[in-house]
Amino acid sequence: MNTVEDRPSDFNLGDRDFQFLASFLSRETGIILSDHKRQMVSGRLVKRLRALGLRDFGDYCAMLDGPRARDEIEHLVNAITTNITNFFREPHHFDHLRHMVLEPRMTEAPRRRKLRIWSAGCSSGQEPYSIAMTIADTLKPAEAWDALILATDIDTNVLKRGAEGIYTAEDTAHIPETYRKRFVRRLHNDPDHMQMADEVKRLIRFKRLNLHEPWPMKGPFDAIFCRNVAIYFDKPTQRALFNRYCDMLTMGGMLYLGHAESLIGMNDRFEVSDKTVYRRIR
Incomplete structure (x- = not known):
């Protein structure tokens, strides 16, 4: 009898398997995979198939449909999610945080x-560290404040990097x-790598969180950053997510979204405060 190693490998991601993976991810995480992402999904999951000793995507889908x-799930999400971030990305948000919140x-x-403050979809930590530096520079004396940033992401690999707080010199530029x-x-x-100072590291708690599942924290938060995350969800999921964020914010609390995201026509519990910044009003 042939073993898995003896059988020819077929890493072609066909319609049926792609639709299964898209449905599985949508159900478990809220992430929507459109058909034009099929090649990306195939390329990123090949390593998982090889690591698991699977012959093809059909075997992988069968595994996801079973007790394993x-x-x-964690490995699948880590492979699929894209984490593009920089320190002080969209700098007007941090100016707004300083002047309108802090x-x-x-x-x-x-x-x-x-x-x-909650950094939802924090990736490898550049966003929460940017928030922490803004806080440390604004709130003085720092020891008089009980300040904390919750940094969450579904990808455990990037969370580990964020908790370490070590970045390349190019990143910190x-x-x-x-x-x-x-x-x-x-x-x-x-000498090619830098580490964030303890002064800002101690302000942040990195935790894994699937936004599609129940949230363990109660809030309230003075501000929530959820930038370039909602673009991966469909409109009904976005509406539900923004409503849950509103429930987590203090009255007057701020929600910061990505440059391609908007609450206009999505939720009447916010008003526009600035470019892609929204204030809870009810």
Whole structure:
């Protein structure tokens, strides 16, 4: 009898298997895979098929349709998701955060100095570290504040990188020079890589979270960053997601979206505060 190793491999992703994978991901994560992404999906999953000793995508789909599915979902999502991010990407958001969220809090009585911000879809951590640097530079004295950033993503690989806080010198070039001098440390044993300072690392908690599932945290948050995430969902899923975000925000709290995303016509519980920034009003 031939073993898996003896049989010829066929890594062609046909219609039936692609539709199964698209339905599976939509059901489990809310991510929508349009047909033009078939080649990307095929290319990224070939390594998983080889690692599992599977002959073809039919075998892989059969596994996802069985009791081993729970163990494979994390690997599947890690392979499929795209993580493109930079420090201080869309810099107007961080100016808005400073002037419209952080600075107004400076006059509050000490007993109210609690700040909670959520970076949803944080990728490898550049966004939450950009938020943390903005907080550390604005809220003074820092020790007078109970400030915390929740950084979540569905991809465990990028979360690990974010928690380590180590980036290439090219990555950190996007950080403003004054922040770079204060919050970035060169590694002694690796001059090509930098590490984020403890001052900002201690403000962030990295956690895995599937936005399509129940959320364990209760909030409320003063601001939520969810940039370039909703574009992977269909309109009904987007509407439900934005409504859940609204429930998690304080009244007047801010929701920051990506440059290609909008709440206009999607949710009447927000008003426009700035370019792709929305304030909860009800």
